[in-house]
Amino acid sequence: MSRKFGEWIRVLDEEVIQGEFGYERGEFTVYPSGWRHMFIEGLTPRQAWQRAMDAHKAYRDEEDAKKLANYQRILVEEGRAPPPRMEG
Numbered sequence: 001m002s003r004k005f006g007e008w009i010r011v012l013d014e015e016v017i018q019g020e021f022g023y024e025r026g027e028f029t030v031y032p033s034g035w036r037h038m039f040i041e042g043l044t045p046r047q048a049w050q051r052a053m054d055a056h057k058a059y060r061d062e063e064d065a066k067k068l069a070n071y072q073r074i075l076v077e078e079g080r081a082p083p084p085r086m087e088g
Helices: 003-020 032-041 045-077
Strands: none
16 A cells, blocks of 8 residues: 555544544444545545445435335235325
């Protein structure tokens, strides 16, 4: 690992994840291999963290939408709710 990348990882871990977002040391493990592509892209540690959190939120939102659609489908099949309205 280059010194520059090592420092970038240290800033991500200690200053961004622990410092700005309040994670305890060791609560969130930073694997350098998972962040290298963002370093290579030229993102700051803060930008990389935000991108990761945005992707995580998008994934959660997508999963929540799938769960809601499944729940609505079950209600409709059981005759307990009208089908959802399609807007468009």
